[in-house]
Amino acid sequence: xxxxxxxxxxxxxxxxxxxxxxxxxxxxxxxxxxxxxxxxxxxxxxxxxxxxxxxxxxxxxxxxxxxxxxxxxxxxxxxxxxxxxxxxxxxxxxxxxxxxxxxxxxxxxxxxxxxxxxxxxxxxxxxxxxxxxxxxxxxxxxxxxxxxxxxxxxxxxxxxxxxxxxxxxxxxxxxxxxxxxxxxxxxxxxxxxxxxxxxxxxxxxxxxxxxxxxxxxxxxxxxxxxxxxxxxxxxxxxxxxxxxxxxxxxxxxxxxxxxxxxxxxxxxxxxxxxxxxxxxxxxxxxxxxxxxxxxxxxxxxxxxxxxxxxxxxxxxxxxxx
Amino acid sequence: xxxxxxxxxxxxxxxxxxxxxxxxxxxxxxxxxxxxxxxxxxxxxxxxxxxxxxxxxxxxxxxxxxxxxxxxxxxxxxxxxxxxxxxxxxxxxxxxxxxxxxxxxxxxxxxxxxxxxxxxxxxxxxxxxxxxxxxxxxxxxxxxxxxxxxxxxxxxxxxxxxxxxxxxxxxxxxxxxxxxxxxxxxxxxxxxxxxxxxxxxxxxxxxxxxxxxxxxxx
Numbered sequence: 395x396x397x398x399x400x401x402x403x404x405x406x407x408x409x410x411x412x413x414x415x416x417x418x419x420x421x422x423x424x425x426x427x428x429x430x431x432x433x434x435x436x437x438x439x440x441x442x443x444x445x446x447x448x449x450x451x452x453x454x455x456x457x458x459x460x461x462x463x464x465x466x467x468x469x470x471x472x473x474x475x476x477x478x479x480x481x482x483x484x485x486x487x488x489x490x491x492x493x494x495x496x497x498x499x500x501x502x503x504x505x506x507x508x509x510x511x512x513x514x515x516x517x518x519x520x521x522x523x524x525x526x527x528x529x530x531x532x533x534x535x536x537x538x539x540x541x542x543x544x545x546x547x548x549x550x551x552x553x554x555x556x557x558x559x560x561x562x563x564x565x566x567x568x569x570x571x572x573x574x575x576x577x578x579x580x581x582x583x584x585x586x587x588x589x590x591x592x593x594x595x596x597x598x599x600x601x602x603x604x605x606x607x608x609x610x611x612x613x614x615x616x617x618x619x620x621x622x623x624x625x626x627x628x629x630x631x632x633x634x635x636x637x638x639x640x641x642x643x644x645x646x647x648x649x650x651x652x653x654x655x656x657x658x659x660x661x662x663x664x665x666x667x668x669x670x671x672x673x674x675x676x677x678x679x680x681x682x683x684x685x686x687x688x689x690x691x692x693x694x695x696x697x698x699x700x701x702x703x704x705x706x707x708x709x710x711x712x713x714x715x
Numbered sequence: 716x717x718x719x720x721x722x723x724x725x726x727x728x729x730x731x732x733x734x735x736x737x738x739x740x741x742x743x744x745x746x747x748x749x750x751x752x753x754x755x756x757x758x759x760x761x762x763x764x765x766x767x768x769x770x771x772x773x774x775x776x777x778x779x780x781x782x783x784x785x786x787x788x789x790x791x792x793x794x795x796x797x798x799x800x801x802x803x804x805x806x807x808x809x810x811x812x813x814x815x816x817x818x819x820x821x822x823x824x825x826x827x828x829x830x831x832x833x834x835x836x837x838x839x840x841x842x843x844x845x846x847x848x849x850x851x852x853x854x855x856x857x858x859x860x861x862x863x864x865x866x867x868x869x870x871x872x873x874x875x876x877x878x879x880x881x882x883x884x885x886x887x888x889x890x891x892x893x894x895x896x897x898x899x900x901x902x903x904x905x906x907x908x909x910x911x912x913x914x915x916x917x918x919x920x921x922x923x924x925x926x927x928x929x930x931x932x933x
Binding site for chain 1: 771774779837838840841842843844845846
């Protein structure tokens with residue numbers, strides 16, 4: 395009986411994994427490629443006009459939620475005050491949080507989609523009990539999209555979609571095409587890998603891109619060759635972020651020529667140990683109640699660290715070390 | 716209907732024998748009333764599973780309808796040719812090494828049977844893990860072929876390993892050397908019948924080469 399159940403669970407998991415890339419592939423095959431082709435490059439006149447105006451490059455921080463997100467604005471409660479803290483503290487950055495990183499077209503799980511009904515039901519269950527086991531299906535679904543993003547075969551189509559949605563959001567928030575604005579993609583948990591994947595294309599669009607990962611499960615993404623810098627904030631008790639080191643072969647020390655190890659050698663990656671943080675049980679990155687020996691809350695220290703990185707006291711200090 | 720049931724029952728038995736690396740699997744096939752049709756059945760199941768992966772490549776190229784079917788057919792024919800080539804090389808080398816002539820159909824049966832692990836070939840579609848799964852299935856297929864080759868040519872286990880390695884290398888050499896020509900010919904045929912070029916080649920997708928890069932404007 396138990397073995398039958400195990401086989402059933404394994405079969406369902408395999409089926410879900412095999413089907414995971416289909417959404418982005420379908421998007422690419424039916425709309426994505428055309429939509430990308432339809433977007434015009436800024437004309438030479440428009441670029442000349444921008445140059446004449448000599449606008450000060452803007453700074454954006456795009457927050458990409460973790461695998462618990464249902465839509466861009468439907469994320470676990472603890473994330474809202476954290477994003478507000480980022481807005482309050484980062485004076486020179488516009489903080490954007492309207493991109494859902496686990497769909498190539500920014501459609502939340504509860505939007506009109508084939509399994510929309512299922513996700514809506516799970517959302518209701520999670521609202522009643524945030525720790526409900528069934529609600530972890532949302533995390534599993536999004537986790538699989540993380541693997542789609544990291545896959546060298548599917549990643550290009552997926553990352554093109556998310557990069558496009560991020561770019562659209564930047565334009566909505568005042569970015570002018572052609573201006574070399576500075577963008578920090580801030581990915582929490584699975585959002586870290588999505589940020590890395592999208593960075594490749596955003597840099598190709600003329601933006602200066604850096605990635606800030608918080609407890610991110612990061613792969614040896616080729617985008618590491620294009621990002622200005624990657625800061626990886628992690629907790630010593632966060633085993634989920636640490637699993638990236640084991641799971642992605644390109645991060646093994648033996649893979650000398652992998653994008654990750656090349657970026658490490660080039661000083662492009664800063665690994666920042668925050669202390670004894672868990673991934674998402676008590677004393678985690680968003681925890682506003684537990685305090686550290688220095689009196690700061692767990693969340694407070696993270697915000698302080700991000701501010702130190704992005705807005706150091708010395709205004710002349712460049713963003714990248 | 717009963718015959719169909721018997722056939723599938725025997726097919727399932729053969730697949731199980733292949734997975735158990737049963738060296739007598741081919742003798743069992745030879746004595747079975749359905750004979751080589753059983754190994755053809757194994758290869759067909761494996762082919763359908765592997766073709767799912769190719770279907771994704773075509774989908775990425777936005778090839779649908781009858782062009783999609785044509786693309787799949789071309790891929791299937793190419794796979795059959797490669798297996799045929801491998802079986803001929805193995806037959807030639809094995810007959811020479813074993814010193815006694817073995818019917819070609821027996822060797823072909825062995826090569827077809829060795830595709831049994833590829834029945835799980837659709838798992839290659841799994842994101843990130845798929846590539847590793849693909850390599851594992853290839854290695855497993857080689858081990859199945861090794862298991863049945865020793866008995867086929869009546870040679871030692873290590874001689875059989877050498878024969879399988881050589882024929883596998885020959886097949887991969889042919890595949891690698893001819894891949895650019897095949898891609899070009901396929902692209903040309905598809906362009907002729909569809910009127911537009913491949914935008915992203917299957918090789919680009921499968922190798923993970925970044926597509927579009929500098930040309931992207933969002």
